[in-house]
Amino acid sequence: MTIGFGFIGASDIAKNKMLAAIRNTPDCEVVSVYSSNFERGRAYAAETHIPHAASSLEDLLANPAVNAVYISTTNELHHPQTLAAAQAGKHVLCEKPLAMSLTEAQAMQAACQAAGVVFATNHHLRNAQAHHKMRELIAAGAIGKPIAARVFHAVYLREALQGWRLDKPEAGGGVVMDIVVHDVDTLRFVLQANPTEVVSLSQHFGMSAGTVEDGSMAVFRFDNDVIAQVHTAFTVPYAGNGFEVHGTEGSLIAKNVMHPAAQPEVLLRTARGDQFLELEANEVYSVGVERFVAAIQGQGTPAASGEDGIWSLAGALACLESARTGQKVAIKL
Missing domain, CATH: 3.30.360.10 (Dihydrodipicolinate Reductase; domain 2)
Structure with a gap:
């Protein structure tokens, strides 16, 4: 099964690191990107050859081709965006720091556990x-x-x-x-x-x-x-x-x-x-993606779990x- 990723955040790291890491992982592709500025998101999608620019977070999460999300927005947005992704049944790979407080980060982990989706932190080092x-x-x-x-x-x-x-x-x-x-x-x-x-x-x-x-x-x-x-x-x-x-x-x-x-x-x-x-x-980012995808497929755990992100x-x-x-x-x- 092909795993479709949605980018939440049209970021520098998503474009310069994660895009190649996902595309170089077998049976994975980036299918949509969401930016809070739709015109920026559309230009980003065109530049990176991502087939769809979402008009809203809800639009991206409603896309049946999106199985997992990579979140690289500013840190205060990680918490609500992870909760929304978990509620939509999407696996979550989130940039560090996971949130602005331990309470928020623990709520993110709990929401993903309750939804039965994989929750990982993008600690590449x-x-x-x-x-x-x-x-x-x-x-x-x-x-x-x-x-x-x-x-x-x-x-x-x-x-x-x-x-x-x-x-x-x-x-x-x-x-x-x-x-x-x-x-x-x-x-x-x-x-x-x-x-x-x-x-x-x-x-x-x-x-x-x-x-x-x-x-x-x-x-x-x-x-x-x-x-x-x-x-x-x-x-x-x-x-x-x-x-x-x-x-x-x-x-x-x-x-x-x-x-x-x-x-x-x-x-x-x-x-x-x-x-x-x-x-x-x-390729440290590729290793992280490969371990995340393997966890989605029931084969092991992410390189850095949600708990690892909470500790950091x-x-x-x-x-x-x-x-x-x-x-x-x-x-x-």
């Missing part, structure tokens, strides 16, 4: 081969007992994305909701542990004109007692990116693993010396609360 290798080595004891981790994920937000992310806190703008959610999810995946508390500082360096934070530095504690430093920013052009995990018997030192377009490098350092891991390039949202919200109050904040669902 956990699909990278580098992170799978790091997870496997840590689980196998290659670095002994993990002690500490460090994620550096500071970027320069390109001009095409410098819109609502910088001036609309009501839409979930700011670097924490945009990037820290990814870092929390990647840490959870690699460490196979959940965050329990965080202390955080936010930075307002000027890109956002003070309306939302454009930089953040946080320290998370996980339930395996690992502490992890996370640095994110919209304002840093030359930092590169990386992910380190240090243990009692060794360290994993990874570079270019927090951006799927970069060439990854992972070094295992132990008493036996340095060993670079053999890595193959993989919880970490990001606690990070913002810590920066606001100057206090350490507990993380719990």
Whole structure:
């Protein structure tokens, strides 16, 4: 059976990442797109060769050719759009962060469970081969007992994305909701542990004109007692990116693993010396789509479930609360 996707949101990521990922997955196609601006949606459909531009969300969800939706609208819209999709019996792959609050995200998960549809979060970074290798080595004891981790994920937000992310806190703008959610999810995946508390500082360096934070530095504690430093920013052009995990018997030192377009490098350092891991390039968005489709077909689970998305949202919200109050904040669902 061909699985028809409807795009809710005529977004940059949908066009430049997800469209190819879906079309490259067997028996999948994008059959409709909905934008809040119909003329923009119609132009988007023509440019991307999507056969139908929906005039409304209801129009898209009523389309019998749409079996699943990919939601990439601004963050405050994810909750009502997911509820509507679930009520219409459509499977849901939603961008991160899932919602603006844990209550909303949990309601989204409950609605999809009640409707019997698959609910997944588009956390693409956990699909990278580098992170799978790091997870496997840590689980196998290659670095002994993990002690500490460090994620550096500071970027320069390109001009095409410098819109609502910088001036609309009501839409979930700011670097924490945009990037820290990814870092929390990647840490959870690699460490196979959940965050329990965080202390955080936010930075307002000027890109956002003070309306939302454009930089953040946080320290998370996980339930395996690992502490992890996370640095994110919209304002840093030359930092590169990386992910380190240090243990009692060794360290994993990874570079270019927090951006799927970069060439990854992972070094295992132990008493036996340095060993670079053999890595193959993989299409992280395609992996996410393939796992989502397999789950729809009753073959396994999504790469990142709704619960995974709720955990990453919880970490990001606690990070913002810590920066606001100057206090350490507990993380719990």
